[in-house]
Each structure stands twice: as C-alpha cells, then as structure tokens.
Amino acid sequence: NSDDSYPIRTLGELGSRARDVLAANDIGxxxxxxxxxxxxxxxWDAAFVATGLSTVSVARALxxxxxxxxxxxxxxxxxxxVxxxxxxxxxxxxxxxxxxxSPEGVQSSGICQPPVHATMLRRIVERATAAGGEDARLAEDFTRRTLPHWIDWHAWLRSARGGDGSGLLTIYHGWESGMDNSPRFDGPYSRVQPGDMEPFVRTDTLKVTDHSQRPSDEEYSRYLWLVQQMADVGFDDARLPGVMSFQVKDVFMSAIFAAASEDLAVLAEQFGLPEETPQLRQWAREFRDGVDATVDAETGLARDRDVLAGEWIGPPTIAGFAPLVSTADQALLDRQLEIFEGPDWTGDPRLAFPLPASTSTTYEGLKPRQYWRGPVWPVMNWYLAHCLRRRGDGKRYGQLREASLAQLMEGHFGEYYEPFTGEPLGSMDQSWTAAVALEWLA
Ligand code: 9WN
Known part of the structure; x- marks a missing residue:
C-alpha cells in the first residue's frame, strides 16, 4: 500500500486490483x-458482486x-x-x-432491499451462454433450479408490498431502499418518534472516523426504532401496515421491480417455466405504469410517496430517474435524459466527472460528502448505464463508462465519491465498487 500504488496507471491494473479486492473480501x-x-x-450488493464475479468465474458468481x-x-x-x-x-x-x-440455520435481518437479482442473473446467464461449455451448463442448471425462488421473491414483493394496485412497492424502513439517509426520506423520518428502546452503540462511526460521511445519531435512533416496531409484531407482513410509523412508496425500487420482472420472464421462458411469464410480464407492466404515474410534470422527475402523510416527496434525488430503469414511454425517456445530462445533474460543469450524484448538485440540501445526500455512487452509475445499454443506447453507456473508469482510477474502490473533487469516501475496497469496475472493463 505504498503511495506509488495510487493512482492506478492502466486499465489492466484496475482490473487486477478489482479482482484482488473481491478475493480479499471473500470469506469462503x-x-x-x-x-x-x-x-x-x-x-442487492450480492447481486452486483455476482455479476462482477462472473467476469472472473461463473461458478463463484452463482x-x-x-x-x-x-x-x-x-x-x-x-x-x-445475511x-x-x-x-x-x-x-x-x-x-x-x-x-x-428467519429459516432455521439462517442469521438474517428482517427487511428487504431492491430486487436487482433477476436482472443481474440474466446478465450472468448471457455471459455464461456466450462463453459456452461448462459455464453455460452451470448457469442453465442454476437458473432452472432457482427460478421458483426468484419468482417467489417477486410474488412476495407484489403481494406483501404492492398489492394495492398502485404499481408501487411500499418500504417500511429507509434501509430497504438501499439509499438509507437520502433526503427522499427526510419528511417521513421527521414523523418517526422513537419510543422506549434498549440503548445502542453504533459501530459504523468507529470505522468511518469522519462522522460527517455517515448518517447522524438522530437518524440512527429512528432506524433502530423502526427495527423494534417490526420485531414487536414478529415481522408479520400482515401487521406491518398497522404498526409501522414509516411507510413510503419507493419509486426507484418499484422501477427495479418492473425491469427485473421482465428479466425474470425472459429467464422463465428460456429455462422451463413459460407458464409463469404472463404473470411476470403483468407485474412488469403494472409497476412500469405505477412509476410513470409518479412523474412531476414540472420537474420531470419521478417521486416517492409518503403513505402516512398522503404526500408526494419533493427533493431532487437520483431516485427521480426511476423511469430510465423501467419506462416504455419514449417522450418521458427523452425528457429524463435531457434532465440527466443537464446542469443540475451530469452536465454540472463543477463536477469532477460527468456522473450522477445521489442528489442534484444544485439542490439546496446537497451534502457532497454525506452518504446518500450528495456523493456519487459507482454502483448506481453502472446500474443506470446498464439499463440504458439494454435499451440499445450504446453511446450513453460508453460515455458513462469513460467517466466511471476515470473516476475509479484513483484506486481505492470507495463506497461513494465527493462529486466535485473525486475524493473516495465511506468504506474503501467496497465489493460492489470493485464488481462494477470489472463490469465496465468486461
Ligand atoms: C444498511 C452495504 C449497504 C448497502 C446500502 C448502503 C449501506 C447499510 C448501512 O450499506 O447500508 O443496510 O449500514 O449503512 O446504504 O445501499 O447495501 O453496502
């Protein structure tokens, strides 16, 4: 770790360092x-990590x-x-x-995260099929064996979290969105009043010693209160709507669900469960429409909804680009791309690299060093680019690739980056950052 290992000098070296990060974080x-x-x-990290790993070993990815x-x-x-x-x-x-x-022998949390899995599995299957031989066989066997589980996962999301016909999934904790302290959740969290609970000691602030890069203690007490509310009802899906003091229709997760349901339909068709495809495509349509219907005509961004307050959520965050993931409406797509490339997002000339920050860089609440309140997240860059490439937009994929690789050459595989200086923040050697570096290079 001598100083001359940074920045990285060649793309070949970036790839080998990314592989080293994944190998070092692999505990078997x-x-x-x-x-x-x-x-x-x-x-959701595991899904991105798997696709990155599949550039090295399909078997290890699966x-x-x-x-x-x-x-x-x-x-x-x-x-x-887990x-x-x-x-x-x-x-x-x-x-x-x-x-x-939780199932016997499993140690897990009691909430979920965005369902990117089917999309990443489809990517791995395509890679393995193109490689042929043993990789193709492994991917096919794995997909045939696990398809019912992924379908159950989507069926659970649809029924436990999206059964109201809105085409939007409900989350009961900001952690479920994967964007924990995004300003998207400031309104809903302001109405969460922690009651009596066991005291706790955070460990994240022992590791990220600059505390301004992490959520505040006040935020954490709300996070823990919600955990307690769920635990008090035994994580019973039927009881959560009656007890939870945080309930948000998550537009970005809903878009991911729409896209992944389509990907799952493709896999089901290909690998022996064609009878499941009409249902999966129906969910894809329902949630695509649900996401489109949230778009604010004025700003052009998609919005979450605070269920308990009955309000749309305003702050301009990266989640506003949910239609880039899921929409089939060309006019909406064009408008979103114009905003994405405009001065409030990747076209802001102050940026170190033309990449989307977690909140608009012109948002008054922007905190360029704090977690989901402003930094650029490499995993998001790749996921959005992947969605664009899927639509046939190789040009924009290429632009995001070039900017992302330039960002990653500093060499630390940061969890997130300061948008204007390119400084790596949060955890270093973050697995999904290394994984998307491998995807960019593949
Ligand atoms: C809480 C692991 C996870 C990511 C999330 C990110 C962060 C956890 C935390 O780290 O959340 O789930 O302790 O802060 O927000 O997206 O999956 O990388």
Missing part, C-alpha cells in the same frame, strides 16, 4: 460487502447468489442482510430479533 461462504464496515452479505437464496424466508422475502459470523456490525442478528422467524 460469501464476499462481504466491505472489509471492515460491512462484514456480511447484503442482498455460488454467491445461491448463498443469498438459501436465506430466503418462507414468505418469499429475501432478507437485506450475517456471517464476523462480529462488529450493528445492528447484529440479536438486535434484529429475527431468530425463530
């Missing part, structure tokens, strides 16, 4: 999300998804954290209170 059973801060498996799917709850929910035995992350499985609720 899982690739942990990050070496110190996150010593466990996170649901093993990652297998480990996640083995933690699926009886209901169909795939939990947001715990390893490595200590040091809070809240741990005991604080979650999921023992006896």
């Amino acid at each position: 059973t899982m690739v942990t999300a990050a070496p110190n801060l996150y010593p466990h498996m996170w649901s 093993q990652e998804l297998d480990y996640l799917v083995a933690a699926q709850w009886k209901s169909g929910m795939i939990p947001h954290i 715990f390893s035995d490595v200590p040091g992350y809070f809240p741990d499985v005991d604080r979650w209170g999921t023992r006896g609720v």
